[in-house]
Amino acid sequence: MSEPTLSLKDVHTYIGQHHILQGVSLDVNAGRATVLVGRNGAGKSTTLRTIMGLYPVRSGSITLDGEAIQNRKPFHIARLGIGFVPEDHAVLTTLTVEENLRLAMFKESEDGWRRMESIFRLFPDLKRFLHSKAGVLSGGQKQMLAISLALVLDHRIVLIDEPSKGLAPVVVEHLGKSLNQIKDTTTVVLVEQNFYLASQVGQDYFILDDGRVAHHGLMEDLVNDHALKRKYLGIG
Amino acid sequence: MAADTGLAVSAGRGGFDARRWGAWIVSVGIWFIPLLWIDVITYMTLTIAGLTMGALLFLTASGLTLIFGLMDVLNLAHGAFFVWGAYAGFSLLNYLNTLGWVEMASLGQSMGSLVLTLLTALVVGGLLGILLEKIIIQRTYGNHLKQILITMGAALVMTEIIKVFWGPNDEVILVPAAFKDSWDLVDIVVNKFRGVAIVVGVAVFAAIQLVLQRTRLGITVRAGVENREIVQVMGYNIERIFTGVFAAGAALAAMGGVMFAIFKEQIYPGMGDETLIFALIVVIIGGMGSVAGSFLGALMVGLAFNYVAFLVPKLALGVNIMIMAVILLIRPSGLMGRK
Ligand SMILES: Nc1ncnc2c1ncn2[C@@H]1O[C@H](COP(=O)(O)OP(=O)(O)O)[C@@H](O)[C@H]1O
Ligand SMILES: [Mg+2]
Numbered sequence: 001m002s003e004p005t006l007s008l009k010d011v012h013t014y015i016g017q018h019h020i021l022q023g024v025s026l027d028v029n030a031g032r033a034t035v036l037v038g039r040n041g042a043g044k045s046t047t048l049r050t051i052m053g054l055y056p057v058r059s060g061s062i063t064l065d066g067e068a069i070q071n072r073k074p075f076h077i078a079r080l081g082i083g084f085v086p087e088d089h090a091v092l093t094t095l096t097v098e099e100n101l102r103l104a105m106f107k108e109s110e111d112g113w114r115r116m117e118s119i120f121r122l123f124p125d126l127k128r129f130l131h132s133k134a135g136v137l138s139g140g141q142k143q144m145l146a147i148s149l150a151l152v153l154d155h156r157i158v159l160i161d162e163p164s165k166g167l168a169p170v171v172v173e174h175l176g177k178s179l180n181q182i183k184d185t186t187t188v189v190l191v192e193q194n195f196y197l198a199s200q201v202g203q204d205y206f207i208l209d210d211g212r213v214a215h216h217g218l219m220e221d222l223v224n225d226h227a228l229k230r231k232y233l234g235i236g
Numbered sequence: 237m238a239a240d241t242g243l244a245v246s247a248g249r250g251g252f253d254a255r256r257w258g259a260w261i262v263s264v265g266i267w268f269i270p271l272l273w274i275d276v277i278t279y280m281t282l283t284i285a286g287l288t289m290g291a292l293l294f295l296t297a298s299g300l301t302l303i304f305g306l307m308d309v310l311n312l313a314h315g316a317f318f319v320w321g322a323y324a325g326f327s328l329l330n331y332l333n334t335l336g337w338v339e340m341a342s343l344g345q346s347m348g349s350l351v352l353t354l355l356t357a358l359v360v361g362g363l364l365g366i367l368l369e370k371i372i373i374q375r376t377y378g379n380h381l382k383q384i385l386i387t388m389g390a391a392l393v394m395t396e397i398i399k400v401f402w403g404p405n406d407e408v409i410l411v412p413a414a415f416k417d418s419w420d421l422v423d424i425v426v427n428k429f430r431g432v433a434i435v436v437g438v439a440v441f442a443a444i445q446l447v448l449q450r451t452r453l454g455i456t457v458r459a460g461v462e463n464r465e466i467v468q469v470m471g472y473n474i475e476r477i478f479t480g481v482f483a484a485g486a487a488l489a490a491m492g493g494v495m496f497a498i499f500k501e502q503i504y505p506g507m508g509d510e511t512l513i514f515a516l517i518v519v520i521i522g523g524m525g526s527v528a529g530s531f532l533g534a535l536m537v538g539l540a541f542n543y544v545a546f547l548v549p550k551l552a553l554g555v556n557i558m559i560m561a562v563i564l565l566i567r568p569s570g571l572m573g574r575k
Contacts, residue, residue, distance in 0.1 A: 099455050
């Protein structure tokens with residue numbers, strides 16, 4: 001396999017006085033969907049936020065296609081080509097759906113509008129509510145908009161934090177299908193508590209536990225490894 | 237305009253909402269109550285004075301509300317930008333007067349002098365704002381106590397520097413000739429500069445709204461007010477946007493300062509303190525971060541202050557604090573603030 005697109009080596013992150021990530025190492029390969037799983041509080045969100053530069057890296061390195069990006073500002077990391085969909089359907093509720101998307105497009109561009117068209121094919125609801133304030137959307141629609149905000153630009157990688165959180169099963173079903181389409185054209189790193197969704201979308205997996213990577217491998221192997229799932233995910 | 241929108245949204249789709257209409261009628265009607273004790277001519281004069289004060293307050297409060305709302309910075313140095321604007325304008329007017337463009341000015345020259353003076357205040361305020369944000373404010377993000385202490389300190393220093401350059405005493409600021417006299421509208425005497433102040437206030441309000449609602453920069457700023465993290469991870473350099481907003485707020489305060497000085501025909505180093513208190517009241521009434529709310533709040537404070545100052549002079553400041561308390565009871569986030 002070629003060089004990983006995104007690589008974390010022995011990353012330590014503190015939030016305030018708390019030592020949260022205690023040496024996370026993981027590789028994300030281009031063109032694949034990587035899922036991070038693990039119990040609540042394992043450090044999955046902190047890992048994504050550290051990659052985005054939202055928390056400072058105390059030690060260790062993060063590289064994007066070979067270039068060190070640790071401790072750059074979040075806007076700089078975004079411009080280098082990492083899209084981020086934060087937890088809890090993060091959209092700008094006081095702006096319209098269209099304003100949200102145009103803001104994410106950064107500059108008006110042919111390419112941006114072309115991508116917008118494919119986003120509308122993926123999530124037709126967004127086109128219907130284009131001129132509504134994002135605040136009136138349902139939870140599922142907000143999540144679709146949140147994901148779309150990271151797809152408007154042609155990012156090298158998109159990080160998505162728990163998209164299924166708080167959504168009804170049918171909506172999660174739909175979301176899974178969309179994520180599967182997205183991963184065909186984009187390298188995706190997905191944090192997901194819903195193991196069914198994680199297993200539907202993910203190709204590579206990393207299990208986080210207490211701020212470290214406890215296990216990693218191919219998703220198809222994890223699906224059948226009931227002992228591992230019981231130990232780290234409390235399911236099986 | 238702003239009140240209209242609130243009504244349209246809350247009344248829903250065509251339904252007649254008696255409670256909303258009631259609130260609307262009460263909030264308009266309340267401003268006619270002073271007519272019970274004041275004759276019409278005096279009432280009109282006080283109303284114009286109130287609108288003038290509102291327009292002037294808005295200039296200062298608009299910057300303050302943006303800085304609160306977008307940056308979550310409690311900026312008590314805002315009054316110092318106000319004073320610097322006033323003194324910069326004072327010096328410029330003195331200079332322009334030596335060219336015959338102030339006390340002896342024609343209408344055109346008066347307008348030219350005023351525009352130059354406002355621009356000078358904007359530039360001085362903007363530059364000081366950039367300086368303060370880069371040197372001091374940037375180190376205090378997320379820490380309100382630190383902000384209060386450090387911006388109070390900065391305000392003291394900035395005021396002391398004023399005293400060094402211009403002396404500690406009251407000075408008379410020159411008023412361009414064309415704005416000195418009054419219009420006589422059926423017994424109601426309107427000082428011309430009051431008209432100018434109202435026009436400038438409304439124009440600045442319209443300009444800010446236009447930028448905020450219609451431009452990409454404005455969308456970015458509004459987005460940053462709501463959630464700076466999303467804006468950052470979209471690739472926007474939020475720190476630079478913060479510096480820009482802080483500078484714009486400082487520039488508006490400085491412009492408010494020189495307008496206020498010309499209105500009062502007087503400047504003194506402490507003039508920022510009182511205005512800061514009024515501006516804070518306006519921002520809290522309007523809702524932090526809402527420019528339209530500040531506009532409404534400023535008009536309310538200006539009007540209430542003038543009516544009450546005429547009827548019961550001792551209560552003039554108190555009534556505004558009362559308005560603030562009542563509005564906070566009904567709407568804890570202010571007239572147009574977000575929850
Ligand atoms: N802002 C914070 N301050 C202190 N501790 C935090 C903060 N955010 C997260 N943590 C702690 O860091 C650990 C990892 O959190 P997180 O990365 O959100 O976990 P996950 O996303 O895997 O559920 C948890 O123990 C959590 O309590
Ligand atoms: Mg999480």
